[in-house]
Amino acid sequence: MITGAGRSLVVAAPGSVSLAASGLSSPAEGELSVRPKLVGLCGTDLEIIDGRIDPAYVRYPIVLGHEWCGVVEGGQEGEQLVVGEGVVPCGHCQRCRQGRTNLCETYDEVGFTRDGAAAPEIRVPRSLVHVLGPAADPAAAVLAEPAAVVYQALRRAAPAPGWRVLVIGDGTIGLLGALLSGLWSPAVVDVVGTRADQAELASRAGADSFRPPEPAPGADYDLVIEAAGSPAAVVSALAAARRGGVVLLLGLPTHGHETPFAVADAVNRDLAIHASFSYTSSAFAEVVALLSSRRLDPSFIVTHRFPLEEWSQALEVLRQPIGERGKVVLEMEPG
Ligand SMILES: [Zn+2]
Ligand SMILES: [Zn+2]
The missing domain is CATH 3.40.50.720 (NAD(P)-binding Rossmann-like Domain)
Incomplete structure (x- = not known):
């Protein structure tokens, strides 16, 4: 069911990136709908945009955004900050059963083979969503994914x-x-x-x-x-x-x-x-625990913030750093 509209940062094909209108739909069985707050951009996003990534690890068109934090829409989680594992393991192949979920026989990853978080909402399997502690800082949380790597x-x-x-x-x-x-x-x-x-x-x-x-x-x-x-x-x-x-x-x-x-x-x-490729579910969970306890605080690494509408400036800073530059993030909502 389409319930509203917003705009997503979409790579239609290599070399073609733009903000495109997207509908909001109800999450499927077993999924949560998350409203992204911050979305981190990295060199891999540029490789997706430029078509320099191994074609086995991406599909087009794709909504960018494999690094994110957000809030669950209408869930028991309330306004608590959540992050999600990007790698979506099948759960039943041999590697998954060994706990090596980063090597799942069916490669499926948010922002690569399924739509990412540079959008009004992102749908994530409930089992992959992690709620952060009440003191969690969005600037630290948005780094959960690269920190897990x-x-x-x-x-x-x-x-x-x-x-x-x-x-x-x-x-x-x-x-x-x-x-x-x-x-x-x-x-x-x-x-x-x-x-x-x-x-x-x-x-x-x-x-x-x-x-x-x-x-x-x-x-x-x-x-x-x-x-x-x-x-x-x-x-x-x-x-x-x-x-x-x-x-x-x-x-x-x-x-x-x-x-x-x-x-x-x-x-x-x-x-x-x-x-080393990506991260397992257990590595991601340990990073979430470190972030929740603030034993790990990488928030200082976020040096650049742009509203979603200024996505092209954000990508420019990513391509051509001038001065000190850590993580570049898109702000998905005002404030
Ligand atoms: Zn990344
Ligand atoms: Zn698997």
Whole structure:
């Protein structure tokens, strides 16, 4: 049943993005209708817009918005802030049964294969909606999704207290990498970035140092988080890990691009290289608990806010950062 109308940020096909009228319909059985408050934009949205993403992981037309927080329409949740897991697992395939819901045999993800939150409403399976604590800050909540991506990877790396951590990349994922690695009590967190304007944000994320890629950092890090997504950054990450160290690949280079690296060096140095995709339900739930308790507060990473109508300026800031720039968000309602 169509009950009203609003506007959604739609990518009709690669290269074609616009605000389009959309109807509001009643949620289906087992779904909740959520009114988005804030929607985060990231490099992956640009890849969807440009058609640079692996076609197996997107469908067009698609409403953007895989990072969001909002309020359930007419639910018992009242005006409490909610977030939702973006990956929609089938629940019965072998991987789902193992708890590895990020690897569900049927890939289905909000903002990629089903419509995202840059819209008057988003429909989410009830089981994937998480209510945040009453003190939750929307600017922190909107980062739940990218924080879960980083948390999933870190949990897999299982850092020991006292580890030396290097983060390569000064975007949101890099900043979250520095911030979340703090949960494992590292001795040192160094951040390498190409944009000097990010130094203050890196420091607030807990970085002990922030420096450019050259000269190359020493090869003595227990854990290296690659969050830049460029071939050069991947090579630097592999070179900076100590013998027996762990390298987490979180950056997403353009689909089809290849990165040559010295395999013999990686073998001789006994590296554990983890490429990490998305997050499991349990990783997302743990991030929600950290946000609810404010043990994790990434809200400072939101540096730019635009009303939905100014979506093109928001995308421009995302493409061409000037000065300090963390997460760019769209405000879905006034105030
Ligand atoms: Zn994202
Ligand atoms: Zn499944």
